[in-house]
Amino acid sequence: MLPPHLRDLTRPAVMGIVNVTPDSFSDGGRYVEPAAAVAHGRRLLAEGADLLDIGGESTRPGSTRPLVSEELSRVVPVIAALVEAGAVVSVDTMRAEVAAAALEAGAVVVNDVSGGLADPAILDVVAETGATYVAMHWRAHSHHMNDFARYDGPGGVVAAVRAELSERVEAIRAAGVRDEQVVLDPGLGFAKIGEHNWELLRDLGWLRDLGFPVLVGASRKTFLGRLLAEPGPDGEPVPRPVEEREHANVAITLHCARERVWGVRVHDVRANRDALAAHERLTAPPTHREERP
Numbered sequence: 001m002l003p004p005h006l007r008d009l010t011r012p013a014v015m016g017i018v019n020v021t022p023d024s025f026s027d028g029g030r031y032v033e034p035a036a037a038v039a040h041g042r043r044l045l046a047e048g049a050d051l052l053d054i055g056g057e058s059t060r061p062g063s064t065r066p067l068v069s070e071e072l073s074r075v076v077p078v079i080a081a082l083v084e085a086g087a088v089v090s091v092d093t094m095r096a097e098v099a100a101a102a103l104e105a106g107a108v109v110v111n112d113v114s115g116g117l118a119d120p121a122i123l124d125v126v127a128e129t130g131a132t133y134v135a136m137h138w139r140a141h142s143h144h145m146n147d148f149a150r151y152d153g154p155g156g157v158v159a160a161v162r163a164e165l166s167e168r169v170e171a172i173r174a175a176g177v178r179d180e181q182v183v184l185d186p187g188l189g190f191a192k193i194g195e196h197n198w199e200l201l202r203d204l205g206w207l208r209d210l211g212f213p214v215l216v217g218a219s220r221k222t223f224l225g226r227l228l229a230e231p232g233p234d235g236e237p238v239p240r241p242v243e244e245r246e247h248a249n250v251a252i253t254l255h256c257a258r259e260r261v262w263g264v265r266v267h268d269v270r271a272n273r274d275a276l277a278a279h280e281r282l283t284a285p286p287t288h289r290e291e292r293p
């Protein structure tokens with residue numbers, strides 16, 4: 001289960017991303033050395049991250065999977081060091097073996113982008129340990145996920161993602177995981193084109209209504225790059241570089257706050273925490289009566 005202080009927040013929890021990978025689309029290679037990843041995690045903590053999401057497998061479109069041994073050696077030492085530094089740690093993995101080792105090293109959240117489809121045994125690990133489990137909407141591994149970005153049935157992408165997440169909830173329950181352990185995520189960019197992401201985000205009631213806390217990960221994704229594209233020398237639109245997409249992401253974070261989302265998964269913790277501080281202050285009940293002139 002989530003630590004109590006993260007269950008009762010009056011704003012979305014800010015999950016800072018630490019990708020210990022050579023090839024993530026947003027920050028691939030920058031934190032592949034354990035010491036660099038730990039330093040980055042500490043920086044995100046100092047900026048106010050409520051929890052850190054540590055991953056050793058890139059899910060960028062087209063990427064190939066690391067060996068289990070590679071994934072383990074990337075994430076476990078970084079998790080241990082950041083738990084030691086006082087962080088609440090989530091492990092971003094689709095593998096039961098990695099989830100088990102990460103929990104052993106002190107992680108308390110398993111963030112599984114496949115929602116238990118890639119390695120169903122991960123659900124047994126979650127059931128046995130009582131860890132919090134983020135189940136994201138997913139259809140296929142990254143090397144071919146774009147082939148599955150079709151939502152032609154009635155109700156389009158929203159109806160399909162809701163139905164597929166509901167099926168995952170049934171499988172998660174069947175494995176013995178308790179509802180209090182579960183968080184759901186719409187999986188922006190995973191077997192989805194930009195239009196699908198915007199449709200899913202517009203009004204998150206469809207997801208909230210499933211009855212679980214919601215996590216949203218829009219940070220630096222391709223659909224924001226396309227939104228902010230400008231014409232290049234040949235007149236064709238050039239996507240905004242990954243590190244220049246944060247203002248748009250912050251707008252999505254504020255939308256998530258209004259939509260009563262439980263958490264946002266972000267690269268730039270400072271920018272998102274600052275925006276949420278202002279939003280919280282604006283929406284809090286007044287603390288004092290206006291003074292008379």
Ligand code: PMM
Pocket residue numbers: 017019024025026027058059060092111112113134136185187188215216217218219220265
């Ligand atoms: N996106 C990425 C990786 N892990 N986990 C969850 N729960 N939700 C997401 O949207 C998500 C994720 C890919 O982004 P990255 O390469 O910047 O980490």
